[in-house]
Amino acid sequence: MKVIVLGAGVVGVTSAWYLAKAGHQVTVLDRQTAAGLETSFANGGQISVSHAEPWSNPRAPLRALAWMRREDAPLLFRPRWDATLLDWSLRFLRECTARRTRDNIRQIVTLALYSRRQLQALRAETMLAYDHLERGILHIYTDRREYATAMEAAAVMREFGCERRTVNVDECIAIEPALASVRQRLVGGDFTAADESGDAHRFTQQLAALCTARGVVFRYGVTVDRLSMVAGRVAGVIAAGELHQADAYVAALGSYTPLLLRLIGLRLPVYPAKGYSATFPLSADSIAPSVSLTDDGYKIVFSRLGQRLRIAGTAEFNGYNTDLNAVRCRALIERASELFPALRPADEPRFWCGLRPATPSNVPLIGRSTIPNLYLNTGHGTLGWTMACGSGAALADIISGRPPEPGFRFL
Template sequence: MHILVLGAGVVGTTTAWFLQKQGHQVTVVDRQNKAALETSYANGGQISVSHAEPWANPSAPLKVLKWLTRPDAPLLFRPRLDPAQWRWALSFLGQCTSARAAHNIRQMVNLGTYSRGQLQALREETGIEYDHLEKGILHFYTNPAEFEAAMEPTRLMQELGCDRQVIDSARAIELEPALKPIRHRIAGATYTSEDESGDARKFTQNLAQRCADAGVTFRYGTRILGFEQASERILGVQTLNEGRHETLRADAYVLSLGSFSAALARQLGIYLNIYPAKGYSITVPVKNEEAAFNVSLTDDEYKLVFSRLGDRIRVAGTAELSGYSRRLNYTRCRAIVRRTAEVMPEAGHWDQAEFWAGLRPATPSNVPYIGKSHYANLYLNTGHGTLGWTHSCGSAAALADIIDGRTPEVDFAFSRL
């Protein structure tokens, strides 16, 4: 079967990989001139099953209200005359109950655990390199209230098989000595030894090359304009490349366009509650090897993740719900530098920070859309929010099974829209 994958980010590229492994002819279409040049370009780098507490939880509404007037807030909502933004926000509030948060944690832990295993198998099979480290992820807390609030989600994750251990500050420093500058401020921590980190862009671009070597066709520099359809089937995808219009046809289609999936799906009468959450990152060269970290870190109070990518440090996080602009807000960039330099002042050349912003395709629940649409030959693999890198291989493997009529090997609420 010929399958057209729309999007060459980490989710679309892994989808192409798993589909070609199952014998399909695959074409990938993307407006950029290379894979992973948008949301997958400079993300936080974590393969983090333990990062499964959704933004929408019982404490979120009050926090968001407190943060409304703070330009450097971890989660910043900038109201716009945009019905999609307000629908998303209202749905987000509906997800902020204990019951919904527990349900969503279950979805994300199950998918994350499965996905991490699929990534490990892919890495063993291909020998792919992407500055990966298998040293676990350590969540540290400098606010006692934040640490206490993390206990219930941690318990739920443990019940689901995520080995997220609760540890004290002494054990945190033992695991990652780079935290010594703030050792007296650490109220507590958790550690998940099986979690990993790595450069999502390197992974995606190297995997795209392996896909091409295996016969996958990549149509870069190609804008997707819309669909041709008849009854309940997609007949083709209308595209524009260097001023030339063309309709690309296949037997089946996979929508993996991140934050831009929702607008395209609306043309087909499919409503995806996805809104762009602009995230920021800094990338800096290591300054002092002894002061730099190797265990990937999460600063839950400030919503930042730290990954070591070879001789570089990547720190990413925060979320800004303000539309589709990727323009840098330097107040938010400097806030990341300020907090990171406070945590480990000698680790990196903080004055050489390279800033980046990307649009994460966020759902109100943080749970992605994976599965079938009501069109017989259109499938969804989108809306992964902050966990696209974590969930990519599992989402792709599961969707490949769905397309081939098999039941995926993961307990997850797959979509039927």
């Protein structure tokens, strides 16, 4: 079939790769000048099956209320009149029960494990190099109550196949010696040895080049205006006054997917969650982590990308605003300085923010929509890089008429 993929982020490009590999004729449309220039550009860099606990969990409502008074809060809902955010927030609250949280963890772990295997197979096949490290992910805790709660979530993940192993303070420092200077502040951690890290932007651009070699056509600088509908099916994509036609269409526009699809009557429970990052070039004598870390209490991750350190995290619900907030940027730097006082960056950090497409459950929307030839691959939230290869591979199976491998709740 001829397939048009809308969006050239990591999810769109992996979709294109697996569709082309399955024998389809693929065209990718994106408004940017190259692949991976929006949400995939400077994310946290983790392939983190261990990050499967959704934001919506039994503790979230009270914490979100308390955090509303903090400009640097890990999860920040900005009070504003926004009917879409109100509807999304009510759905979020419904997902905060223990039963729903457990089921959502199962969905996320199932897809993330499959995706990590697909990424590893792809890397072995193509020899892609994107500053990836296979050193696991260490979650650290400086609050005993937070640590105890996290251990409950980790136990659930282990039931579903994520080997998230509880470790004590000494083991934390043995895994990541750069934490030695804050030994007295740590209360424990957990370690997932099979998790990875890497530069999603480099990966996306290199995979796009391989897609091109396989025959995929990328049309950059093309803003999608609307979908043309005929007899209940998508008849084409209107972009820059031009009609692009195919047999099937994949909407992988991240947070912007619902804005396009509501024009044809589809309402998706996807809302932008703005995340921040700071990227440091490291000097030769920096004492910086080489194992990817997650500071669970602050919802911040640290990933080593060659001679750079990426610090990223938090979620701010403020519509489609992409302005950098100085307070939230500073919070990343201050936490890094607390944990790694001998960081010694070689230059000033490069700050970035991006809009992550979040569903209330953190479970992405993958599969065929209610329109027969329109498929979705969106809503991955903070796990777009983690789930990209698995989402693309599974969607290619669905479009090709094959049952997808993972036991995930596809559309």
